[in-house]
Amino acid sequence: MDVTTKEWVLTxxxxxxxxxxxxEEVKDDEDKFKYESVNEKETLVRxxxxxxxxxxxxxxxxxSATIKVSAIKAPVxxxxxxxxxxxxxxx
Numbered sequence: 239m240d241v242t243t244k245e246w247v248l249t250x251x252x253x254x255x256x257x258x259x260x261x262e263e264v265k266d267d268e269d270k271f272k273y274e275s276v277n278e279k280e281t282l283v284r285x286x287x288x289x290x291x292x293x294x295x296x297x298x299x300x301x302s303a304t305i306k307v308s309a310i311k312a313p314v315x316x317x318x319x320x321x322x323x324x325x326x327x328x329x
Contacts, residue, residue: 247293261290285310 252258264270272284282290292308302324 251291257288261292 248258248260259270270286270288271282272286273280274283275281276283290308290310292310294306294308295303296306297304302322305323
């Protein structure tokens, strides 16, 4: 996702929800996340007082795209819907 789109998504999320963060900037905050070793790999196992949301553009063509959004609170608690999106009035 390009920087402009990323900033737009973050702005829209921030308008609707309190305390929206870029994961890379807060991933080491022990007050927000718990990690454990799983198969000798440090793995995120819990999100405190919130969830992680990952937006991935799977396919883009012309003025439409297929977007996968992952919202995860813990490894066994999350949703991963896929959306079809298209530009409306240039946005």
